[in-house]
Amino acid sequence: MRGVSVRDALDGARTAIGASGSESAALDAELLLAFALGVDRAALITDPRREITGPPVRVFQDLVRRRSVGHEPVAYLVASKGFRSIDLQVDSRVLVPRPETELLVEIGLELPVGARVLDVGTGSGAVALALKQERPDLSVTGSDISADALDLARVNAAQLGLEVEFVEADLLEGLSSEWDAILSNPPYIAESERASLPPDVIGHEPELALIAGADGLDVIRPLIAAAAQSEARLLAIELGAGQAGAVAELVAAAGFTEVAAHRDLAGIERVVVGER
Numbered sequence: 400m401r402g403v404s405v406r407d408a409l410d411g412a413r414t415a416i417g418a419s420g421s422e423s424a425a426l427d428a429e430l431l432l433a434f435a436l437g438v439d440r441a442a443l444i445t446d447p448r449r450e451i452t453g454p455p456v457r458v459f460q461d462l463v464r465r466r467s468v469g470h471e472p473v474a475y476l477v478a479s480k481g482f483r484s485i486d487l488q489v490d491s492r493v494l495v496p497r498p499e500t501e502l503l504v505e506i507g508l509e510l511p512v513g514a515r516v517l518d519v520g521t522g523s524g525a526v527a528l529a530l531k532q533e534r535p536d537l538s539v540t541g542s543d544i545s546a547d548a549l550d551l552a553r554v555n556a557a558q559l560g561l562e563v564e565f566v567e568a569d570l571l572e573g574l575s576s577e578w579d580a581i582l583s584n585p586p587y588i589a590e591s592e593r594a595s596l597p598p599d600v601i602g603h604e605p606e607l608a609l610i611a612g613a614d615g616l617d618v619i620r621p622l623i624a625a626a627a628q629s630e631a632r633l634l635a636i637e638l639g640a641g642q643a644g645a646v647a648e649l650v651a652a653a654g655f656t657e658v659a660a661h662r663d664l665a666g667i668e669r670v671v672v673g674e675r
């Protein structure tokens with residue numbers, strides 16, 4: 400197979416990926432080429448004339464095809480996603496952790512020393528593991544209804560050397576009620592939004608991690624009710640644009656007296672926090 404320069408390989412890939420609708424085509428191309436070559440992204444930028452030859456060319460072409468034609472998320476293709484200061488292994492068993500979810504970790508960082516924290520719907524373990532990494536004094540548990548997701552969360556915990564327990568449960572059913580704080584990024588997309596989701600999301604990420612009934616609140620409603628029955632003094636729930644008002648009302652009605660919505664970097668009310 401003929402060689403090609405890093406610059407030309409990136410140009411071609413950016414065009415193909417961009418034409419398929421990705422809004423991050425340049426970054427996607429760099430991440431895929433760095434993965435194919437087994438180098439850091441920075442190495443591509445410092446040496447754009449470097450020639451790529453042999454098997455990595457074919458590997459890269461295949462990755463670009465899977466991204467542009469198959470719409471596979473880059474994080475699944477490279478089997479990794481950075482979240483705060485940790486790298487998580489990810490695949491189609493779990494949602495790709497999103498930057499806006501880091502807000503939940505930031506809220507957890509304010510908890511008192513030794514607090515017992517439950518991350519409901521932990522997926523890859525992103526929130527639970529990032530929190531434990533930054534606050535080793537906290538006692539952190541992650542739960543999920545998906546046994547497949549929990550398998551991967553446990554792999555991540557082992558790889559990161561973090562002591563977080565992962566348990567299978569439908570919300571808080573069958574779990575202890577002895578938590579100081581409950582954090583959750585549950586599924587919250589309304590059924591009516593399904594058709595407008597990008598193909599890399601709806602075609603590849605687990606439906607269980609995304610869709611939650613007609614108004615997107617089918618998991619959030621019972622989660623609030625269950626959290627209210629527990630000892631948790633703090634409840635923080637991530638939600639979608641436009642849901643903060645309704646969720647804040649539900650959290651207040653469940654007995655959390657101080658309720659506030661926290662905005663993400665895009666200015667969207669992204670997390671509702673209730674305290675009592």
Ligand SMILES: C[S@@+](CC[C@H](N)C(=O)[O-])C[C@H]1O[C@@H](n2cnc3c(N)ncnc32)[C@H](O)[C@@H]1O
Pocket residue numbers: 493494495496497500519520521522523524525526542543544545548568569570584585586587607608609618
């Ligand atoms: C939006 S994903 C969040 C994953 C991870 N916390 C993150 O932020 O990247 C929602 C997660 O909730 C889980 N889930 C859905 N319904 C659930 C339920 N009734 N009880 C527990 N977990 C649930 C899904 O399996 C999925 O892993």
